[in-house]
Amino acid sequence: MNLAKQDWAGLALLPALALIALPAMSLPTWIALTVAGAAMGMMLFLMATGLTLIFGLMDVLNFAHGAFISLGAFLAVSVMGALAGWAGAPGWLPGIAALAAAVLASAAICALLGAAFEFVIIRRVYGSHLQQILMTVGGLIVAQQLLVAVWGAQPLPLARPAVLRGSFVLGGAAIETYRMAAVVLGLAVFAGLHLLLNRTRLGLLVRAGVENREMVEALGYRIRRLFVLVFMAGTALAGVGGAMWAGYQEMVTVAIGTDMTILVFIVVIIGGLGSVGGCFTGALLVGLTTNYVGFLAPKLALGSTIALLVVVLLWRPRGLFPVART
Amino acid sequence: MTDLLKLDAVHTHIGHYHILHGVDFVVPEGEVTMLLGRNGAGKTTTLRTIMGLWRASAGRIAFAGQDITALPTPDIARLGIAYVPESMGIFTQLTVRENMLLATGASGFDSARLDRVLAYFPILRQKWNDAAGGLSGGQKQMLAVSRAMVEERRLLIVDEPTKGLAPAVIGHLIEAFQALKEARTTILLVEQNFHMARSLGDGVAVMDDGRIVHAGRMADLAADEELQARLLGLSLAAHQ
Numbered sequence: 001m002n003l004a005k006q007d008w009a010g011l012a013l014l015p016a017l018a019l020i021a022l023p024a025m026s027l028p029t030w031i032a033l034t035v036a037g038a039a040m041g042m043m044l045f046l047m048a049t050g051l052t053l054i055f056g057l058m059d060v061l062n063f064a065h066g067a068f069i070s071l072g073a074f075l076a077v078s079v080m081g082a083l084a085g086w087a088g089a090p091g092w093l094p095g096i097a098a099l100a101a102a103v104l105a106s107a108a109i110c111a112l113l114g115a116a117f118e119f120v121i122i123r124r125v126y127g128s129h130l131q132q133i134l135m136t137v138g139g140l141i142v143a144q145q146l147l148v149a150v151w152g153a154q155p156l157p158l159a160r161p162a163v164l165r166g167s168f169v170l171g172g173a174a175i176e177t178y179r180m181a182a183v184v185l186g187l188a189v190f191a192g193l194h195l196l197l198n199r200t201r202l203g204l205l206v207r208a209g210v211e212n213r214e215m216v217e218a219l220g221y222r223i224r225r226l227f228v229l230v231f232m233a234g235t236a237l238a239g240v241g242g243a244m245w246a247g248y249q250e251m252v253t254v255a256i257g258t259d260m261t262i263l264v265f266i267v268v269i270i271g272g273l274g275s276v277g278g279c280f281t282g283a284l285l286v287g288l289t290t291n292y293v294g295f296l297a298p299k300l301a302l303g304s305t306i307a308l309l310v311v312v313l314l315w316r317p318r319g320l321f322p323v324a325r326t
Numbered sequence: 327m328t329d330l331l332k333l334d335a336v337h338t339h340i341g342h343y344h345i346l347h348g349v350d351f352v353v354p355e356g357e358v359t360m361l362l363g364r365n366g367a368g369k370t371t372t373l374r375t376i377m378g379l380w381r382a383s384a385g386r387i388a389f390a391g392q393d394i395t396a397l398p399t400p401d402i403a404r405l406g407i408a409y410v411p412e413s414m415g416i417f418t419q420l421t422v423r424e425n426m427l428l429a430t431g432a433s434g435f436d437s438a439r440l441d442r443v444l445a446y447f448p449i450l451r452q453k454w455n456d457a458a459g460g461l462s463g464g465q466k467q468m469l470a471v472s473r474a475m476v477e478e479r480r481l482l483i484v485d486e487p488t489k490g491l492a493p494a495v496i497g498h499l500i501e502a503f504q505a506l507k508e509a510r511t512t513i514l515l516v517e518q519n520f521h522m523a524r525s526l527g528d529g530v531a532v533m534d535d536g537r538i539v540h541a542g543r544m545a546d547l548a549a550d551e552e553l554q555a556r557l558l559g560l561s562l563a564a565h566q
Contacts, residue, residue, distance in 0.1 A: 204427065207420060208417045208424075211417050211418065211420075214399075214415075215415035217379075217398075218377055218379065219403060220400050220403035222398070222400045223400075323419060
């Protein structure tokens with residue numbers, strides 16, 4: 001995230017939101033909700049960051065993104081089921097290894113299917129948003145039916161690894177272990193993406209391509225190859241987010257991805273289309289807002305994220321950290 | 327003198343509009359060729375067609391004897407053609423260094439060449455790690471030209487580099503192009519500033535209404551005021 005001076009105002013929304021919520025509840029409750037909000041935010045970030053990169057670089061509105069979130073969740077169910085011995089074993093290593101295997105399998109298979117989806121569907125609709133919406137919504141419906149065909153229509157339970165069940169006490173608040181694991185994974189992915197985008201030539205090309213695809217080609221780079229890589233990375237991250245969200249919900253339905261799609265799009269729009277840093281901030285804002293409002297006024301929880309979106313867009317119509325495009 | 331770039335009866339359509347109507351001209355190796363003409367004459371379309379950013383609907387474009395008419399833009403660039411568009415094509419969210427790095431090969435900067443390029447525009451060294459979006463218009467143009475020069479290229483294509491710039495900045499750019507000319511770099515330069523065109527150009531092609539209406543030596547055009555007035559008209563009067 002390359003922050004100019006004025007961008008600190010956008011980033012300051014995070015501590016401001018947390019401080020505004022503090023007087024309305026006890027400190028332990030505030031700590032528990034802040035960690036829960038951060039965990040939800042990290043999982044939203046995992047799901048949304050691929051979507052924002054795909055839109056930013058490829059100018060593709062992928063409404064089938066939710067299908068890859070669902071696929072990641074179902075793959076996690078299958079892998080965790082196959083590794084039930086590890087998941088249920090005491091000690092850190094077997095449980096973390098089982099979760100890591102589920103997350104990596106979800107990422108790998110979603111990446112491969114993402115490449116196929118780009119080749120079969122997306123490649124035909126570059127440059128036409130209307131066709132993209134029609135084709136990706138169609139792809140979403142087909143993918144959902146394929147998920148039903150493979151895993152069935154009934155909700156499937158997903159048992160978290162034994163080591164990530166339960167909670168620990170921090171500042172008088174009970175913190176779920178799994179939520180902390182989600183925060184750690186989300187931060188690790190953000191740090192990895194930050195390094196990839198800012199310290200490698202591939203990342204440099206992605207950042208340049210988000211801003212001006214034509215000039216990247218005029219400098220001699222074949223941007224279509226970059227498109228495939230970014231699409232694969234985006235769907236892989238959706239799979240990771242889906243796998244983690246499945247563990248968070250402990251129940252997987254075929255609609256788990258599409259249910260998250262609205263929140264994912266809100267995150268992407270709040271952050272500014274194409275911005276990974278903006279996506280990170282937007283996801284945390286949505287996660288914290290949902291948890292604080294869900295505690296203080298449960299009926300307003302979903303509406304609160306829409307209200308957040310409206311307020312941010314009134315302040316910055318292109319999102320918090322929009323990427324300049326030419 | 328061999329022709330490095332040759333356009334032969336090139337037509338370009340953009341949507342339903344027929345923009346180029348059989349453009350013919352050559353860019354000899356080691357020379358600076360100026361492409362002149364009033365606004366809307368088709369100069370930018372010609373450059374974009376050479377780069378493959380818009381496709382020629384008929385005709386042939388050859389670079390070093392190779393037909394590049396149907397090649398994808400990245401493949402055209404990899405033949406050794408650097409392109410500076412009218413919009414400059416600066417990546418505003420990248421630093422000056424990163425903008426320049428994108429124009430280098432996998433091995434990164436050739437430090438001796440980089441020093442030579444930055445010697446033309448020392449301000450870029452001071453702004454090396456600043457976001458390019460914070461540069462002034464003139465500094466952005468310096469960056470765009472430097473980026474095109476940072477690697478050895480066979481042909482430099484530049485679209486109106488002085489447009490909207492202060493006279494002092496234009497002076498800097500003329501000096502840089504003069505140095506490139508002395509190094510026998512082949513350049514195709516679109517320019518409305520006739521003072522700059524006259525001081526740099528070896529050859530000249532004048533466009534009007536999507537066609538080449540005059541091609542010859544710049545010295546001949548510079549010496550013939552009647553020809554200048556007929557070919558360039560108001561454009562010349564406005565920019566001289």
